[in-house]
Amino acid sequence: MKKTDILIVGTGAVGSYFGGKLFQEETRVSAFCRSDYDVIKEKGIIVRSYKGDFVVEPFEVVNDIKNLSMKPDYIIVCLKVLPEINLPDIIRPAVGEDTTIVLIQNGIAIENEVASAFPENEIISGIAFIAISRIELGVARHTGSGKIVLGSYPNGISEKCKKLADLFKKAEVPCSSSSEITRERWKKMVWNASFNPISVLGGNADSKQMVEVPESEELVRNVMNEVLAVAKSDGYELKNDIIEDAISGNRKMRPFKTSMLVDFEQNRTMEIDAILGNTITIARNNGVPTPYLQSLYCLLKLQITTSIRPTIEES
Secondary structure, eight states, rough: OOEEEEEOOOOHHHHHHHHHHOOTTTTTEEEEOOOHHHHHEEEEEEETTOOOOEEEOOOEEEEEEESSOOSSSSSEOOOOOTTTTTTHHHGGGGGGOOEEEEOOOOSSSHHHHHHHHHHOOHHHHHEEEEEEEEEEEEEEEEEEEEEEEESSSSSSHHHHHHHHHHHHHTTTOOEESSSSSHHHHHHHHHHHHHHHHHHHTSSSSOOTTTSSSSHHHHHHHHHOOOOOOHHTTTOOOOOOOHHHHHHHHHHSOOOOOOHHHHHHHHTTTHIIIEEEEEEEHHHHHHHHHOOOHHHHHHHHHHHHHHSSSSSTTOO
C-alpha cells in the first residue's frame, strides 16, 4: 500500500506536535524547517508532553523546499500568519497537481492568499486547541489539550479531509470535522481576539489572571461581544453562551501563557493582523463598530514601537 506523503511546513511548537503525531505506518512525514534544521536533521523532533514524551525522525528534512524528493499528498502549514511571510512562494516548489494544502494557523480570513495562488488545489483549514511552546530548537513542551478541527475551504468535508482526520484519530489526537470551518474559526476568534492581546497589554497576565480581576473580565466580555457582532455581520451568528464557556474554561484550566504573550516575551513578531487586523477590516466593511478591538489593536502596535525604540542611554 502506498504511504501517504505529508510535508510539515513550520516545525515550531504546533508543527512539532501535530506533525510528530502523524508519524504512522501508513505515512511518510517530512519536515521543512529553517532555524532548527541542523538540530532536527541530527536529533529529530522532540516533544515533551504531559501525555508522554516522544521523538520522531522525519522521512526527509529540508531547509530548501526545492530539495524535497516528492510532491506530497498533504502540505500541512503550521507557520505564524505574518505580513512578512509569503506563504505561496514558500510552498510553491512542493505543490503538485494532487497536493492538498492544510492550514493549521490562527486568525480569520487567512485562507484567501493560498486559495487564490493555488485555485486548482484543495485547501483544508485547520484550527488547533493546544497549550504548547517551543522551549529550544527542535524541542517543544506540551502542557494541555491537543485537539484539532478540520474542514474543507470554503466549506464542506472532502474525502481527503476525512482521510486526514482519520490519521489524526489513529494517532490519538482528538479531531473533528466541520462543514463550516469559517464558523469554527470565528468561535476560536472569540477567545483569541480577547485573551491574546489582553495578556500582553495587561502586564504579562496568564490565562487565569485575566478572569480573576473583575475589570479585566469585563474587558474580556466586551471584546468577545464585539467579535460576536462581527461574526454575525459575516454571516455566522454564534450563541452567546460561547462567552461564558470561554471564561469558565480559563478558570478551570491550569494557568498558561497565551501564544501572543510567548511571542512577545521572546521578541518574536505577534499575529496582530491575522487576529485583530482582519477582524477589524471585516467589521469596517460591514459597518460594525469595534472600539474595544480597535483600542487593543492600536495599543499592541504602539507596544511594538515603544519596545524597540532606543532608550536615551542607547541613543
